[in-house]
Amino acid sequence: MNFYMNKKNLMASKRKMKRLISLIENWNYNYYFLDQSIVEDSIYDKHLRELKDLEIKHNLILPDSPTQKAGHSASNKFRPIVRQKPMLSLDSVDNYEDLLKFDERVKKILKKEEEIEYICEWKIDGLSIGLVYQNHQLIQVSTRGNGNIGEDVTFNKELIKNIPFFLSTIANCEIRGEIYMKKSEFFRLNKELEKNDSKLLANPRNAASGSLRTLVPLQNRKLHFFAYQLFNSSLDSQSTCLRELEKLGFAVSPDYQLCKGIEKTKEFIQKHEPKRLNLDFESDGIVVKVNNYDFYPLLGQTSRFPRWAIAYKFLALSTTSQIEKIYVEVSRNGRITYVAEIKPVTLQGSIISKVTLHNYSFIRNLKLNIGDKVLIKKAGDVIPQIIQLIKLTENIWLPPNACPSCNSTLKWNPTNIYQICDNNYCSQRTINLLAHFASKSGLDIKGLSQKNIEKLYQNNLIKKPIDFYQLEQKREELLKLEGFQKKSIDNILSSIKNSKKKPLTNLLIALGIPLLSSVKAKKLSIFYPNLASIRTIIENNEWEKIRELLGEETQKEMKNYFQNPENFQLLKELEKIWGN
Ligand SMILES: [Zn+2]
Numbered sequence: 001m002n003f004y005m006n007k008k009n010l011m012a013s014k015r016k017m018k019r020l021i022s023l024i025e026n027w028n029y030n031y032y033f034l035d036q037s038i039v040e041d042s043i044y045d046k047h048l049r050e051l052k053d054l055e056i057k058h059n060l061i062l063p064d065s066p067t068q069k070a071g072h073s074a075s076n077k078f079r080p081i082v083r084q085k086p087m088l089s090l091d092s093v094d095n096y097e098d099l100l101k102f103d104e105r106v107k108k109i110l111k112k113e114e115e116i117e118y119i120c121e122w123k124i125d126g127l128s129i130g131l132v133y134q135n136h137q138l139i140q141v142s143t144r145g146n147g148n149i150g151e152d153v154t155f156n157k158e159l160i161k162n163i164p165f166f167l168s169t170i171a172n173c174e175i176r177g178e179i180y181m182k183k184s185e186f187f188r189l190n191k192e193l194e195k196n197d198s199k200l201l202a203n204p205r206n207a208a209s210g211s212l213r214t215l216v217p218l219q220n221r222k223l224h225f226f227a228y229q230l231f232n233s234s235l236d237s238q239s240t241c242l243r244e245l246e247k248l249g250f251a252v253s254p255d256y257q258l259c260k261g262i263e264k265t266k267e268f269i270q271k272h273e274p275k276r277l278n279l280d281f282e283s284d285g286i287v288v289k290v291n292n293y294d295f296y297p298l299l300g301q302t303s304r305f306p307r308w309a310i311a312y313k314f315l316a317l318s319t320t321s322q323i324e325k326i327y328v329e330v331s332r333n334g335r336i337t338y339v340a341e342i343k344p345v346t347l348q349g350s351i352i353s354k355v356t357l358h359n360y361s362f363i364r365n366l367k368l369n370i371g372d373k374v375l376i377k378k379a380g381d382v383i384p385q386i387i388q389l390i391k392l393t394e395n396i397w398l399p400p401n402a403c404p405s406c407n408s409t410l411k412w413n414p415t416n417i418y419q420i421c422d423n424n425y426c427s428q429r430t431i432n433l434l435a436h437f438a439s440k441s442g443l444d445i446k447g448l449s450q451k452n453i454e455k456l457y458q459n460n461l462i463k464k465p466i467d468f469y470q471l472e473q474k475r476e477e478l479l480k481l482e483g484f485q486k487k488s489i490d491n492i493l494s495s496i497k498n499s500k501k502k503p504l505t506n507l508l509i510a511l512g513i514p515l516l517s518s519v520k521a522k523k524l525s526i527f528y529p530n531l532a533s534i535r536t537i538i539e540n541n542e543w544e545k546i547r548e549l550l551g552e553e554t555q556k557e558m559k560n561y562f563q564n565p566e567n568f569q570l571l572k573e574l575e576k577i578w579g580n
Contacts, residue, residue: 068303181205329428535571
């Protein structure tokens with residue numbers, strides 16, 4: 001009976017282990033081959049731990065178990081690099097209790113009572129690489145791959161902006177560290193991709209990995225490197241190693257520090273965890289290493305991890321919620337934006353109830369629907385975004401056919417990514433346009449909030465931008481409006497009057513011509529210093545000059561804008577009053 005039960009139990013466990021292996025392998029495949037993290041680290045770790053526990057319980061390791069490998073096997077896209085010394089990953093903990101256990105284990109193996117000296121470095125959320133130098137020259141760059149066999153990505157070394165290609169003091173060596181993309185670079189890149197309606201990058205880690213692990217060089221991308229390991233027999237500790245790396249011209253983890261004992265280590269972590277948000281690189285923890293290299297051979301390693309180091313993982317910056325509603329808004333240029341209302345959740349101290357869905361192709365790609373669970377994260381720690389979907393429904397949310405404001409039929413942009421309301425008289429579009437005209441970056445008309453503008457629009461006092469300048473004659477009607485007192489009206493009217501003396505750049509921005517950024521508007525106003533000269537561009541068809549000045553895309557948008565007779569009319573009317 002007992003035997004039978006045990007056997008049944010083992011069969012069930014085996015099935016479970018197989019399921020876990022295929023799940024984890026799929027995540028690994030996405031992570032290492034497709035540069036897509038389709039599962040949150042904590043969920044990945046939980047499943048891997050579950051598999052490990054089952055393996056220990058039954059003393060059984062199935063073939064292909066991911067617990068026996070560091071990372072996924074190298075992709076066959078790249079030339080394989082067989083390593084002399086395997087590149088291991090680090091075991092991790094996410095609480096102080098487990099960190100203490102790590103310290104106890106170290107002391108036990110070393111048979112030491114006194115405090116161990118640890119060195120703390122930022123854990124960079126990037127990808128590990130090895131650099132090989134021969135005769136002082138950098139001859140090889142390779143990714144971790146499966147630890148033993150890496151991928152040759154030497155042809156992309158130019159993308160890494162802060163590594164020396166030549167070492168003056170050492171002829172032959174291998175250096176290891178982490179490749180990452182700076183947050184600032186990541187945001188710049190995504191802005192550029194968004195402008196071109198390209199697929200956005202999920203996070204800096206994927207961006208770094210995708211940039212390095214491509215056969216088609218992406219020269220407009222910048223990567224950086226933090227070094228943490230130098231194979232050189234003369235080194236006796238991690239602190240001398242980091243100093244040596246700095247001398248060689250490598251960047252190492254900023255703020256690294258020696259901590260005597262695990263309590264001091266804990267203090268370091270507590271002090272640095274809140275600081276991670278202000279770094280220009282993504283850090284998801286602190287790497288704690290035994291400083292003294294003499295201890296390393298004694299401590300040894302498991303098949304996956306060295307026993308002389310541990311990664312302490314920070315608290316998650318993401319949380320899950322459920323989509324309760326999806327709605328659309330129309331922007332001033334007619335582009336439809338998609339927003340999800342979620343069950344309110346607290347993330348890093350603020351309550352989140354709405355997340356952006358970017359565009360419809362984002363919804364289509366994720367197969368998103370009302371009722372689905374989502375993992376959300378603050379992008380750049382400000383705007384909440386969906387980073388993962390837990391599909392609970394069967395269908396995809398379908399886009400509306402009509403504009404939520406004017407009810408006219410929506411069209412698709414040429415690449416089918418988002419919808420457009422092309423009704424020039426659409427009230428929401430117009431209100432947004434008027435609000436942009438009066439906004440701080442535009443003509444900075446004081447006292448005109450979006451709400452006030454809506455009121456003026458609905459009472460037929462302002463229907464188009466030029467109407468701001470006729471408001472003076474409508475003082476009586478303004479006084480009749482709820483919430484408008486004599487004093488506030490005086491202030492608004494004087495602010496409107498002053499707006500005519502603003503630099504031409506502000507007026508150009510206020511018009512809201514797509515792609516005409518403040519930098520480009522400024523450039524334009526240097527060569528065309530007044531509205532009359534801008535008018536001549538249109539009348540004399542001088543678009544070639546504009547193309548040279550602002551680039552083809554902006555020229556197209558500008559031409560398109562002024563080909564609309566109403567916009568050209570606005571220009572002529574503004575010309576009459578501007579500067580007076
Ligand atoms: Zn509309």
